[in-house]
Amino acid sequence: MKKLIPFTAVCATLVLAVAAGAADQPAAAAAPKPAAKELFPDSVVAKGKGVEVKRSQVDEAYSLFKANVAASGRAVREEDRNRDQAMLLDRIISTKLLVARATEEDKKKAAENADKYIAETKKRLPSEEFFELQLKSIGLTPATYRERLLEQAICEEVINREVRDKNQVTEAEIKKFYDENPKEFEQPEQVRAAHVLISFKDPTDPNPNPGAKRDLPAAQKEEKKKLAESILARAKKGEDFAKLAKEFSDDPGSKDKGGEYTFARGRMVPEFEAAAFATPPGQVSDLVTTVFGYHVIKVLEKIPAQKVELAKVADDIKRYLANEKVQEEMPKYLQKIREEAKVEILDPNLKVQTPAAPRPPAASAPKK
Known part of the structure; x- marks a missing residue:
């Protein structure tokens, strides 16, 4: 919609x-x-x-x-x-x-x-x-x-x-507007997914844009990748994904909600979006790297296009x-x-x- x-x-x-x-x-x-x-x-x-x-x-x-x-x-x-x-x-x-x-x-x-x-x-x-x-x-x-x-x-x-x-x-005016503007209420295909973000950005960088902060030194960045890989392994074994997100995720916008987002195409960075739409419901994607860091993504639901x-x-x-x-x-x-x-x-x-x-x-x- x-x-x-x-x-x-x-x-x-x-x-x-x-x-x-x-x-x-x-x-x-x-x-x-x-x-x-x-x-x-x-x-x-x-x-x-x-x-x-x-x-x-x-x-x-x-x-x-x-x-x-x-x-x-x-x-x-x-x-x-x-x-x-x-x-x-x-x-x-x-x-x-x-x-x-x-x-x-x-x-x-x-x-x-x-x-x-x-x-x-x-x-x-x-x-x-x-x-x-x-x-x-x-x-x-x-x-x-x-x-x-x-x-x-x-x-x-x-x-x-x-x-x-x-x-x-x-x-009557509400109903008339709804009937005369059907395209306004078309909801495209969406994905409900949860993720754990392990950021490799330097927290001391004052840039207010998280994705534009400088990366951590190579050695520290490698440690972050190993942490993300260990979380990926635990998620694939079936551990409670919401608990993993609340414990480890560096995404303040979703960690308290178990890492969840619901989104259509064009709303997330390309690498994250591609992995989420390609992964079947109930499955965990491979490790995904974006400008924000390493992501472990679990797809919870695919929502087909529909009229609201x-x-x-x-x-x-x-x-x-x-x-x-x-x-x-x-x-x-x-x-x-x-x-x-x-x-x-x-x-x-x-x-x-x-x-x-x-x-x-x-x-x-x-x-x-």
Whole structure:
């Protein structure tokens, strides 16, 4: 089955991922010098009922925007400055308006979601230091990052309450989508397999990519191979494979689950995938070498290609369709709350045609 993208952060583009268009205080690194401030007063560039945006806020957002673009290997064109800053101002205004509509319950849920997201992000990174270095590269501290993420989460809660909850998806709509998009629910052939990884990578190498770390010296690498071969022999004799994985595997993502993964073609490194698909269920492959180390693989089950039944994907479809409805309603909703606040753009160079609506991930569902 193709995976429908969950819409977890409807306001993501309002704050440019971790960028901070809506902050009331500029980051320390971006603070203007006193002399410059005297020469160029921090003028108000937009205002409305309960909303005021100053030039320094747009400048800070633009600096963070450029840092994010640079981090992705691209460059911001100087000739696009006015257009980009107008877009950022529009998002700052939208964020401020949404935050102003938040209830205490919205704020409570948002804080929980923001902290959960930060915790999950840190788990995926090598260390706390690496996390902080990534933030520093775009001009943020952990504290300012949380503030910005909290704003994003508050926006999402307001949108959930004022837009999403008023545009519910029906069972008929779910069934219609399922029937009209059969290819979205084709599940290719899969393998359920367990493995024990004996890594021959140097654990002192700071490279965060496990497969790119340097290899251990030849003698130590040979010792690792002998260990893997001994585990292979024990597995072929019928020892409990899950216990072997929990005791010996160097794969933190699977060892606590007995080394198990379920995957289709194209999801694993070629050598691992070829061995898994070629080995009959219940059998143990020969020793497999990949960029990560030596693998002992036991195939537990072959799952044939099939169409996933509606009951198993109904919740995914419901979320997907709900996101589509939110995306359709957002421009009208943002325009409405801007008109209610009587927002004015005071700098003619920072005007855009329509309010920037939050955009979810691409509507088409990607392949697994």
